[in-house]
Amino acid sequence: MRKRIIAGNWKMHKTAEEAKQFTEEVLTKLPESEKVEAIVCPPALYLENLVEMAKDSNLSIAAQTMHEAKEGAFTGEVSPAMLVSIGVKHVVLGHSERREYYNETNESVNAKTKAAFENGLTPIVCVGETLEERESDATVKIVSDQVTKAFSDVSAENAKQAVIAYEPIWAIGTGKTATAEDANEVCGAIRNTVENLYGADVANAVRIQYGGSVNPKNIEELLSMEHIDGALVGGASLEPASFLQLVEAGANA
Numbered sequence: 001m002r003k004r005i006i007a008g009n010w011k012m013h014k015t016a017e018e019a020k021q022f023t024e025e026v027l028t029k030l031p032e033s034e035k036v037e038a039i040v041c042p043p044a045l046y047l048e049n050l051v052e053m054a055k056d057s058n059l060s061i062a063a064q065t066m067h068e069a070k071e072g073a074f075t076g077e078v079s080p081a082m083l084v085s086i087g088v089k090h091v092v093l094g095h096s097e098r099r100e101y102y103n104e105t106n107e108s109v110n111a112k113t114k115a116a117f118e119n120g121l122t123p124i125v126c127v128g129e130t131l132e133e134r135e136s137d138a139t140v141k142i143v144s145d146q147v148t149k150a151f152s153d154v155s156a157e158n159a160k161q162a163v164i165a166y167e168p169i170w171a172i173g174t175g176k177t178a179t180a181e182d183a184n185e186v187c188g189a190i191r192n193t194v195e196n197l198y199g200a201d202v203a204n205a206v207r208i209q210y211g212g213s214v215n216p217k218n219i220e221e222l223l224s225m226e227h228i229d230g231a232l233v234g235g236a237s238l239e240p241a242s243f244l245q246l247v248e249a250g251a252n253a
C-alpha cells in the first residue's frame with residue numbers, strides 16, 4: 001500500500017505572520033498517522049522558518065520550484081543545494097503555472113528533476129493537459145509525453161521515490177474537478193507510462209497525486225480510486241481547518 005501524500009501548495013499567498021499562525025495551528029492538530037504524509041509548500045521566503053517550526057513533527061515543508069543549476073548568475077532563483085541547506089526535502093517541479101508564466105518546458109522540468117535527485121530532494125513532478133487538449137482526446141498522450149520527458153535519464157532507483165502530480169489545467173482554481181473516474185483513468189495511464197519506462201516494481205511504488213479544485217468534500221472519493229495516492233491542493237490548503245480535513249481524509253483512506 002502506497003503512503004498517501006497530501007500537499008498544500010500556497011502559491012503566492014500569506015504574509016510571514018499568517019504563515020506562522022497557520023503552521024502553529026496545523027502542528028497542534030495534525031493527525032499522527034503512518035498512512036499519510038502531510039506537506040506544506042509555502043513561498044520560498046518562509047521555507048527556513050517553517051522547516052524550523054515543523055522539525056520533529058510529521059509535517060514536511062516543500063519548495064514550490066527551484067533552479068536546476070548548483071549556483072550562478074540567475075537573479076531571483078534558488079538552487080537545490082540552497083533548499084537542502086535549510087532542511088527542505090521535497091520540491092514541486094513543472095507546475096502548470098511555472099510552465100505558463102515562466103517558460104518552463106518538458107526539457108527544463110527534466111533538468112530540474114535530475115538536479116533534485118542529485119541533491120537528495122524528492123520531486124513532485126506536475127503534469128496535465130489544457131482544456132483544448134482534453135477536448136481533442138489528447139490527454140493521455142500529453143501527460144505520458146510529459147512524464148516520459150521529465151524522467152529522461154532518471155534511474156529506476158530514483159524514479160521509485162518520485163511523486164507525480166496530475167493536474168488538469170482546466171481544473172486548477174476553477175472549481176471544476178475532474179470526476180474521480182476521469183482522474184483515476186489518467187493517473188492509471190501515468191502509472192502505465194512509468195511501467196513502460198521502468199517496469200512494474202517502480203510503477204507500483206511511484207505515488208501519483210491528483211490536483212485541481214480538490215477540497216474536503218471531494219477528497220474522499222478521489223482517494224478511494226486505485227491510482228490516486230494523494231492530492232496537490234491550492235485554494236483549499238490555505239486555511240488550517242480545511243488543510244487538516246484533507247490530511248485526515250488521507251489518514252482514513
Ligand SMILES: O=C[C@H](O)COP(=O)(O)O
Nearest residue numbers: 009172173212213234235
Ligand atoms: O498546486 C495546486 C493546484 O494548482 C491546484 O490548485 P487548486 O486546488 O486551487 O485548484
